[in-house]
Amino acid sequence: MVVLDHDVLVIGGGNAALCAALMAREAGAGVLLLEAAPKEWRGGNSAHTRNLRCMHDAPQDVLVGAYPKQEYWQDLLKVTEGQTNEHLARLIIRASSTCRDWMRRHGVHFQPALSGTLQVARTNAFFMGGGKALVNAYYRSAQRLGVALRYGSPVDRLEIGQGRFVAAHANGERIRAKACVLAAGGFESNRQWLRQAWGQNERGEWPTDNFLIRGTEYNQGVLLRHLLEEHGADRIGDATQAHMVAIDARAPLYGGGICTRIDCVSLGVVVNRNAQRFYDEGEDFWPKRYAIWGRLVAQQPGQMGYSIIDAKALGRFMPPVFPGVLAHTLEELAQKLGLDTAALMRTLNDYNAACRVGHFDHTALDDCHTESLRPAKTHWARPIDTAPFCAYALKPGVTFTYLGLRTDETAAVRFSDAPSQNLFVAGEMMAGNVLGKGYAAGVGMSIGTALGRIAGSNAARAAIRKEPQRASA
Incomplete structure (x- = not known):
C-alpha cells in the first residue's frame, strides 16, 4: 500500500517528533506521525521528563533570578568537557528562551517555583503534571490541527535516493511523503547493540547486562543503524556515551522513570561492592552532576554502588519510589547491604575523620569538605554518625544514547557532509x-524542542519546495 496524501512524515512519538509535527502542520503541510509504541505508551522518553532548561536574563513567569546565555553555555561546556558543537549548542540555548509561549499555545502548563526548588527553578521550567502531561497536550493539539496519528507503527527501513527521502516501510506498508523528520530516539533499549558497544571489561563482565533502562522499551535504534550502515549517513558521537544516572537497583528493566533516581548522593557517600568510595560525591550541584553517576557505577564491580546517608540527610532530597534500607548502626547497615563490615567501617571511619565541617548549605557550594582523603569530597561533607542510617543500592540507569546522526542548524541529515534536502532529524537521534x-x-x-521545531519547519518548506531555513546561533 502506498500512502500519498501527506506532505511530511514524522517518525517518532516523543517531544521532538511532536514539536516537528506541530510546526510542519502550522506551516500548512499535511502531516502523518508514526509512533512505534501503542497509544497507552506513547511519548517515548519524553513521558518521563519533568523540565526544560531555559536561558533568561531576568525573572520570567515560572523562572526565578537570571540564567544568561553565557552561564548556560559554560554549564554545558563543563559537563561535556568541551565535546559539543558550539554553534548548534548556542542555537539551542537561544531557542530555550523563547519556546515557552509556543508550548503554552499547544496546551503545555508550567509549574510555579516551589519552596525548596529555587536553585533549580532558576535554570529549569517544570511541566505541570510532568512529561506525560506535556506529550498528552501535544497529542491533543496535533489531533485538533489535523495531524494524522498512527500508533503501533515501527518503521524498519527507509528508501533514500541520492540523499533524498523517498519512502518509509512500516507494518508491511510503503509510505511516501515529500519530506521526512526522524525523531525515533536512540538505541538504549537494544540490549545486543549495548553489549556490542561496551564489550567486556577487565573483570570479564559484560557491564550492559546489568544496565536498567529508565524510559521506553521501544527505542531499539532500528532506523539509526539503518541510516548509518545501509545509507552511509554521517554519524556523530561515541556509542558508549549516554545520559546515564544511578537509579535504585530494584527498578524495573524498562520504564522506571524519574521516581527510581537516587538523589541523596551529594548528601552522603557512595561505595562499591568492595565498600570503597570511588568519586567525589560533592563535586558540584546535583542537577549538573547527577548524570555522571550511572557511568561511574557502570565501571564498578558488578555495576553496583551503594549510597549511604545518616539521619541528618533525611528529608533533604526527593525520595525515590522504593524506601531505603534503614539500620540503627553502621555495622547493621553493612550486613543488610551484604557488604564486608570491616571494609565499610574503615571507609566510613576514614571519611568521618577527614570531614572539615563549616557552614553546611546544600543550596550553595559550601565549605564542608574533606582533607587528606582520596577521593576527596569537595562540598557538603559531614560525618555519617547519626542514626538511623540509610542506604540505597544502585545500578546504572540509561536514559538515552548519544551516538546519532550529524546535523547542523537546518536539522538536515548529512550524507558525505552534504545536507539532505528533505530528510531531517531531531531529538535523541542527533x-x-x-x-x-x-x-x-x-x-x-x-x-x-529546538531541533524538533526547526526540523518541522524545514520539512514543511521542503514539501512545498522552498529552501530550508537556517536558524541563527
Whole structure:
C-alpha cells in the first residue's frame, strides 16, 4: 500500500517528533506521525521528563533570578568537557528562551517555583503534571490541527535516493511523503547493540547486562543503524556515551522513570561492592552532576554502588519510589547491604575523620569538605554518625544514547557532509551533536524542542519546495 496524501512524515512519538509535527502542520503541510509504541505508551522518553532548561536574563513567569546565555553555555561546556558543537549548542540555548509561549499555545502548563526548588527553578521550567502531561497536550493539539496519528507503527527501513527521502516501510506498508523528520530516539533499549558497544571489561563482565533502562522499551535504534550502515549517513558521537544516572537497583528493566533516581548522593557517600568510595560525591550541584553517576557505577564491580546517608540527610532530597534500607548502626547497615563490615567501617571511619565541617548549605557550594582523603569530597561533607542510617543500592540507569546522526542548524541529515534536502532529524537521534558526554538537567528537552521545531519547519518548506531555513546561533 502506498500512502500519498501527506506532505511530511514524522517518525517518532516523543517531544521532538511532536514539536516537528506541530510546526510542519502550522506551516500548512499535511502531516502523518508514526509512533512505534501503542497509544497507552506513547511519548517515548519524553513521558518521563519533568523540565526544560531555559536561558533568561531576568525573572520570567515560572523562572526565578537570571540564567544568561553565557552561564548556560559554560554549564554545558563543563559537563561535556568541551565535546559539543558550539554553534548548534548556542542555537539551542537561544531557542530555550523563547519556546515557552509556543508550548503554552499547544496546551503545555508550567509549574510555579516551589519552596525548596529555587536553585533549580532558576535554570529549569517544570511541566505541570510532568512529561506525560506535556506529550498528552501535544497529542491533543496535533489531533485538533489535523495531524494524522498512527500508533503501533515501527518503521524498519527507509528508501533514500541520492540523499533524498523517498519512502518509509512500516507494518508491511510503503509510505511516501515529500519530506521526512526522524525523531525515533536512540538505541538504549537494544540490549545486543549495548553489549556490542561496551564489550567486556577487565573483570570479564559484560557491564550492559546489568544496565536498567529508565524510559521506553521501544527505542531499539532500528532506523539509526539503518541510516548509518545501509545509507552511509554521517554519524556523530561515541556509542558508549549516554545520559546515564544511578537509579535504585530494584527498578524495573524498562520504564522506571524519574521516581527510581537516587538523589541523596551529594548528601552522603557512595561505595562499591568492595565498600570503597570511588568519586567525589560533592563535586558540584546535583542537577549538573547527577548524570555522571550511572557511568561511574557502570565501571564498578558488578555495576553496583551503594549510597549511604545518616539521619541528618533525611528529608533533604526527593525520595525515590522504593524506601531505603534503614539500620540503627553502621555495622547493621553493612550486613543488610551484604557488604564486608570491616571494609565499610574503615571507609566510613576514614571519611568521618577527614570531614572539615563549616557552614553546611546544600543550596550553595559550601565549605564542608574533606582533607587528606582520596577521593576527596569537595562540598557538603559531614560525618555519617547519626542514626538511623540509610542506604540505597544502585545500578546504572540509561536514559538515552548519544551516538546519532550529524546535523547542523537546518536539522538536515548529512550524507558525505552534504545536507539532505528533505530528510531531517531531531531529538535523541542527533543529541550527540551537542552532548558528546555528560548531561545537565533539562538539556535533552531543550535540544528536542529546538531541533524538533526547526526540523518541522524545514520539512514543511521542503514539501512545498522552498529552501530550508537556517536558524541563527
